[in-house]
Amino acid sequence: MSVDKDTVKRIARLARLALDEEQAGHMQTELNAILAWVQQLDEVDVSGVAPLTSVVEQRLKMRDDVVTDGGYPEDLMKNAPLSEGTFFVVPKVVE
Amino acid sequence: MSTRKARPINGATGPWEIVIGMEVHAQVASNAKLFSGASTKFGAEPNANVSLVDAAMPGMLPVINRVAVEQAVRTGLGLKAQINLSSVFDRKNYFYPDLPAGYQISQYKQPIVGEGELVIDLEGGDSVHVGIERLHLEQDAGKSLHDQHPDYTYVDLNRAGVALMEIVSKPDMRSAEEAAGFLHKLRSILRYLGTCDGNMEEGSMRADVNVSVRRPGEALGTRCEIKNVNSVRFVGQAVEYEARRQVDVIEAGGTIRQETRLFDARLGETRPMRSKEEAHDYRYFPDPDLMPLVLDQARVDEIAATLPELPDEKKTRFIASGLSAYDAGVLVAERETADYFEEMIATGAEAKASANWLINEYFGRLNREGLTLADAPVSARANSQIVQMVTSNLISGKIAKDVLDIVWHERDADPMVVVEARGLRQVNDEGAIITAIEAVIAANPQKVEELKAKPKLAGWFVGQVMKQTGGKANPQSVNAILKKRLDISDEG
Known part of the structure; x- marks a missing residue:
């Protein structure tokens, strides 16, 4: 399996990465090298094996339904480039 | 099974059948969010109910809320649905300022609840069975306010991370009435179960409605998804408008484009949402921060035993x-x-x-x-x-x-x-009623005379007697005694 340059550009756009023509070319080479490496797994016969989403033999840990967090909006604003009161402020995104 | 009146749209070229499926987002009734310990309470100061997990600060990890999981199971049982003892959380990737992580944790291929059923009650006592396709758990996004500043959007993450159940129906509805009936019935069931407060004004339940039209008996037409439909009444209006619009487009020789449309409650119409085209590539993949969600059948049975x-x-x-x-x-x-x-x-x-x-x-x-x-x-x-x-x-x-x-x-x-x-007991005593009747007759000789020609006047006499007794006389007794006294035949 390999990806063409248009696919690389599309993936980049979806990930909000700005790639120029040359960078896209490099990225295509790198991605195809990774895909070829992962493709070695195709040699294993997995028919009849359920897809695995984790290799850790552990159950999902659960939390009780109790409010234990929050209440510090001022702290959250500290890293925000822009804020107003306790709102985050971002460039207008509505059409 | 179901009795249903066909309600086709009559277009210029003949009848069209409306086909409707719904996706309802219902906020899970819980104290804390799906993956964090922040409060779900509505109406708090902006960003007060936000943890570092909800704000997607680097290094923060989600830990699932047991009650949110059990509420989803409870809802699934209430919808007579398949409960999947193993389900998986996936990342749904898209960029928007009120989604700080750049992905929503949701369930894609393996939802917690599978197929079920809901019965819609229609006016006149008819009922229609609608299939439930699935129910999955996911995080809500935050809220963007676009009207606070001319150049900026304000973001409040209080809702971000709150547990939602997305309930998806099969395309089994055939009229605006059925679509409205579905939302109404689903809300009723969720409220009986206590798994969602059903408060549509506060956004606890939001419906996306998929509408298409076709010639009766033919294959499904292209559908449009109507977002932002937030009341039972609006669902009916949105379906009526959208189905009529599609019929008009097709009959004028056009084709329906699969698109997302917004319902404008003020104008009662739907209009296309611009852009969004490419945004539909969500690149789902299993969230590496979360193990598969595994349930014990014994616990599911315990929950089933507490269903109202x-x-x-x-x-x-x-x-x-x-x-x-x-x-x-x-x-x-x-x-x-x-x-x-x-x-x-x-x-x-x-x-x-x-x-x-x-x-x-x-x-x-x-x-x-x-x-x-x-x-x-x-x-x-x-x-x-x-x-x-x-x-x-x-x-x-x-x-x-x-x-x-x-x-x-x-x-x-x-x-x-x-x-x-206050002495309001009904007077059933015949003597007292006769006294009242005699008093009315004595006071209105000319009416008694008129009655001979106009038997309908009997009603006037009953009214007078009731008035005389302060409304306390037994009306049946008054009627019977009066008829006998004034010699009115029943046919009168």
């Missing part, structure tokens, strides 16, 4: 106790209403009489005053007593309304005491 009697079962029971399908449907729609009715029965009132009294008298009064059952002043016990007094002929139906009026204004008044203290 649901509206369909309650309705069947009410009908068996003598109510009409319509009355039973009205009483079971809201759990509070059904409980109120049942308390009236438990305190001694007869079922049919209680249903009539509530639906024809008490609910009308609540509507006029703009009150709900919960904040209205008359207890189920007091209404029960009033109904019992009417049933046992202690007071007339007319006096019952007066008693209700008194109890309504004097909160703690006991209806029995009111009737005794």
Whole structure:
């Protein structure tokens, strides 16, 4: 399996990465090298094996339904480039 | 199974069938969010109910809320659906300022709940079975405010990370009425189960409606998804508008483009949402921060054992106790209403009489005053007593309304005491009624004369006698005695 340059550009756009023509070319080479490496797994016969989403033999840990967090909006604003009161402020995104 | 009246749209070129499927986002009733310990309370100061997990600060890891999981299971059981003992959380990737992580944790290929069923009740007592495709758990996004500043959008993440159940129906609905009925019934079931408060004004339930049209019997047409439909009434309006629009486009020689449209409640129409085209590539993949969600069948069984009697079962029971399908449907729609009715029965009132009294008298009064059952002043016990007094002929139906009026204004008044203290007992005594009749006849000789030519005047006499007795005379007795006294035939 390999990806063409248009696919690389599309993936980049979806990930909000700005790639120029040359960078896209490099990225295509790198991605195809990774895909070829992962493709070695195709040699294993997995028919009849359920897809695995984790290799850790552990159950999902659960939390009780109790409010234990929050209440510090001022702290959250500290890293925000822009804020107003306790709102985050971002460039207008509505059409 | 289901009885259904075909409700095709009549276009210029013949009939069209509407096909509707729904996706409903219902906020899980829980104290804390799906993957963090921040509060879910509505109306807090901006960003006050936000943890570092919800704000997607680097290094923060999600830990799932057990109750949110159990509420989803409970809802699945209420929808008679398959509970999947193993399900998986995926990342749904897209960029928007109110989604700080750049992905929403959701469930894609392996949802917690599979296929189920919901029965819609239509006016006239008909019912339609609608398939449930799936129910999955996911995080809500934050809220963007676009109207606070000319150049900027303000973001409040209080809602970000709150647990949602996305409930997806099969495309089994065929009219605006059925679509509205689906949302209404789903809301009722969720509220009975206590898994969602169903408060549509606060956004606790939001519906996306998929609409397409086709010639009856043909393959499915291209659908449009209508977002932002936030009340049962709007669902009906949105479907009506959108189906008509699609028929007009096709009949004018055009084709329907699969697109997302917004419902504008003010104008009652749908319009296309711009952009979004490419945004539909969500690149789902299993969230590496979360193990598969594995449930024990024993725990599922425990939850099943705590399920309340649901509206369909309650309705069947009410009908068996003598109510009409319509009355039973009205009483079971809201759990509070059904409980109120049942308390009236438990305190001694007869079922049919209680249903009539509530639906024809008490609910009308609540509507006029703009009150709900919960904040209205008359207890189920007091209404029960009033109904019992009417049933046992202690007071007339007319006096019952007066008693209700008194109890309504004097909160703690006991209806029995009111009737005794104010002498409102119905007069069944023949002697007293005859006296009143004689007095009316004596005072109105000319009317007695007119009556010979106009038998309809009998009603006027009954009214006068009732007035004479302050509305307390038993109307049936007055009628009977009056007819005998004035020699009016029944045909009169």
